[in-house]
Amino acid sequence: MYTLYHHPFCPHSRFVRLVLGEYGLDLRLVEERAWERREAFLVLNPAGTTPVLSVEGVPAVPGVGVIAEYLDEVCGIEMGDRRLMPSSPAERIEVRRLMAWFNDKFFEEASNLLVTERIYKRFMNEEDGGGPPSTDVIRAAKTNVRYHLAYIGWLAQRRNFLAGDRLTYADLAAAAHLSAIDYLGDVPWIEDDAAKAWYARVKSRPSFRPLLSDWLAGVPASRTYVDLDF
Amino acid sequence: MYTLYHHPFCPHSRFVRLVLGEYGLDLRLVEERAWERREAFLVLNPAGTTPVLSVEGVPAVPGVGVIAEYLDEVCGIEMGDRRLMPSSPAERIEVRRLMAWFNDKFFEEASNLLVTERIYKRFMNEEDGGGPPSTDVIRAAKTNVRYHLAYIGWLAQRRNFLAGDRLTYADLAAAAHLSAIDYLGDVPWIEDDAAKAWYARVKSRPSFRPLLSDWLAGVPASRTYVDLDF
Numbered sequence: 001m002y003t004l005y006h007h008p009f010c011p012h013s014r015f016v017r018l019v020l021g022e023y024g025l026d027l028r029l030v031e032e033r034a035w036e037r038r039e040a041f042l043v044l045n046p047a048g049t050t051p052v053l054s055v056e057g058v059p060a061v062p063g064v065g066v067i068a069e070y071l072d073e074v075c076g077i078e079m080g081d082r083r084l085m086p087s088s089p090a091e092r093i094e095v096r097r098l099m100a101w102f103n104d105k106f107f108e109e110a111s112n113l114l115v116t117e118r119i120y121k122r123f124m125n126e127e128d129g130g131g132p133p134s135t136d137v138i139r140a141a142k143t144n145v146r147y148h149l150a151y152i153g154w155l156a157q158r159r160n161f162l163a164g165d166r167l168t169y170a171d172l173a174a175a176a177h178l179s180a181i182d183y184l185g186d187v188p189w190i191e192d193d194a195a196k197a198w199y200a201r202v203k204s205r206p207s208f209r210p211l212l213s214d215w216l217a218g219v220p221a222s223r224t225y226v227d228l229d230f
Numbered sequence: 231m232y233t234l235y236h237h238p239f240c241p242h243s244r245f246v247r248l249v250l251g252e253y254g255l256d257l258r259l260v261e262e263r264a265w266e267r268r269e270a271f272l273v274l275n276p277a278g279t280t281p282v283l284s285v286e287g288v289p290a291v292p293g294v295g296v297i298a299e300y301l302d303e304v305c306g307i308e309m310g311d312r313r314l315m316p317s318s319p320a321e322r323i324e325v326r327r328l329m330a331w332f333n334d335k336f337f338e339e340a341s342n343l344l345v346t347e348r349i350y351k352r353f354m355n356e357e358d359g360g361g362p363p364s365t366d367v368i369r370a371a372k373t374n375v376r377y378h379l380a381y382i383g384w385l386a387q388r389r390n391f392l393a394g395d396r397l398t399y400a401d402l403a404a405a406a407h408l409s410a411i412d413y414l415g416d417v418p419w420i421e422d423d424a425a426k427a428w429y430a431r432v433k434s435r436p437s438f439r440p441l442l443s444d445w446l447a448g449v450p451a452s453r454t455y456v457d458l459d460f
Contacts, residue, residue: 045327046381047335058320065295066326073319089303090288096296097275104334105277151276 003054005032005041008214009119009183011111012064012103013051015176019068019169021207022084023075035120035128064103068169084169095163098155098170102177106148111177113141118184119219142186152199153192162198175202179211185222189230196230204228233284235262235271238444239349239413241341242294242333243281245406249298249399251437252314253305265350265358294333298399314399325393328385328400332407336378341407343371348414349449372416382429383422392428405432409441415452419460426460434458 002020004027006013020027032041034050045052045062053061053070061070076083086092117133124130152174155162163170178187178199189196202208212226224230232250234257236243250257262271264280275282275292283291283300291300306313316322347363354360382404385392393400408417408429419426432438442456454460 047331059323061323062327063330065330066323069299069326070319070323073322089300092303093289093291093296093300096299097277097292100293100295101277 001026001028001056003028003030005030005044005050005052005054007032007034007050007120008216009115009180010034010050011107011115011177011180012049014179014211015064015103015169015173016051016053016067016071017210018172018176018207019071019084021210022082022167022172022205023071023079025075033123035124065100068099072169084167084172086164086166086168091164095168095170098163099173102170102173106144106174106177109144110141110148111181113137114145114181114184114186117141119216122218145181145186146188146191149187149189149192149195153195156194156198167202171198171202172207175199175208176211179203179208183214183216183221183225184219189224200228200230231256231258231286233258233260235260235274235282235284236280237262237264237350238446239345239410240264240280241337241345241407241410242279244409244441245294245333245399245403246281246283246297246301247440248402248406248437249301249314251440252312252397252402252435253301253309255305263353265354295330298329302399314397314402316394316396316398321394325398325400328393329403332400332403336374336404336407339374340371340378341411343367344375344411344414344416347371349446352448375411375416376418376421379417379419379422379425383425386424386428397432401428401432402437405429405438406441409433409438413446413451413455414449419454430458430460 002025004013004016004020006017006029008031017027032038032050034041034048037048041052042048044054044060047062049063051064051067053067055061061067072083072085076085085095117137121130121133152162159165161167161171162174181187189199203212215221232255234243234246234250236247236259238261247257262268262280264271264278267278271282272278274284274290277292279293281294281297283297285291291297302313302315306315315325347368351360351363382392389395391397391401392404411417419429433442445451
């Protein structure tokens with residue numbers, strides 16, 4: 001049994017939920033408000049960030065990159081065709097490159113900014129940075145979403161899935177970040193048909209269903225969030 | 231033969247040089263000024279960042295995290311006792327956690343800020359962000375160095391090396407970032423004896439020598455930079 005310390009709109013947490021969903025592994029979710037810096041949580045992850053995966057008999061697994069590698073080593077390897085990483089080191093390069101692209105670059109330039117401004121700041125005290133969202137930050141992040149969406153479309157036109165022929169961590173990372181900001185209506189799907197068609201395929205997977213039912217009181221989901229045929 | 235597209239003061243590039251040095255692998259260095267966004271370099275790494283490792287017959291390996299995992303899979307595994315990652319998934323968690331701590335967190339909060347302000351900005355055009363260093367950024371980064379140094383000291387008091395009994399990627403990552411800013415005189419060694427003693431041990435390894443002979447015209451190294459008994 002896995003326990004995930006997460007936030008429903010943390011894009012990295014969403015990625016881990018998708019991975020565990022694809023592998024059919026049972027998961028208990030514990031919502032963590034990382035900005036509160038709860039002491040017992042800092043013991044699990046001194047960096048103080050979600051997600052943290054807790055597995056019986058093993059030290060806590062902190063951070064999205066460490067969790068992805070750990071799960072590949074202990075579960076992925078037994079999954080045969082359903083493994084979310086290729087088995088050859090050369091093919092793993094591209095999957096890891098794109099996983100880092102979305103989990104680091106897209107996160108910093110877009111998804112984390114939008115989720116922080118529009119969601120986290122509602123729950124933060126003023127001294128932790130809470131308050132009304134910054135329209136400047138939101139505008140800059142939305143500009144960045146457009147070029148990331150174009151990059152996804154460019155990849156999706158050339159490949160069946162983002163890193164090649166098969167579904168991998170790269171697709172789940174991209175889709176996890178997009179899903180968090182799609183809830184907020186911040187993805188201009190109309191600008192890229194190839195990206196939209198790729199996302200529709202990933203979004204219709206059973207592993208995606210739990211994400212689509214995460215709703216936040218006071219922040220309604222965008223019109224097309226749960227729509228598989230958006 | 232490996233080719234590394236790097237910058238002599240890029241902490242991530244230094245980490246890869248240390249890893250290849252520990253494994254005794256031959257390396258050709260190509261200096262890349264990432265901020266110039268050279269087109270052929272962007273083909274190797276669309277994210278436009280150093281380091282990128284080029285290996286014959288394999289796609290380019292871009293980014294410090296992807297390179298670390300790739301090298302462990304193709305070289306580390308054959309190195310026996312000299313492998314820089316533990317072999318069990320549970321022990322790998324702590325090494326990867328600390329590798330991310332230094333390569334992501336320390337980089338963002340300290341080493342990248344100091345290297346950018348004090349070195350890269352000298353070579354950048356004004357439109358790329360060049361110009362005189364920002365004293366505010368430098369002050370903030372130096373404050374962050376102090377708490378990272380204390381964390382290294384805390385680990386070094388409890389363990390032989392940062393992630394446990396043996397030298398791992400965690401030590402080389404921490405030492406790589408420290409070495410770049412130690413050149414600039416930005417590490418207050420006097421504040422932490424345990425951190426200093428650990429760094430003296432890592433710095434005296436043969437893999438470190440090429441780093442200590444990287445000097446930059448117009449920016450003299452700090453008094454103790456090359457001193458093994460600082």
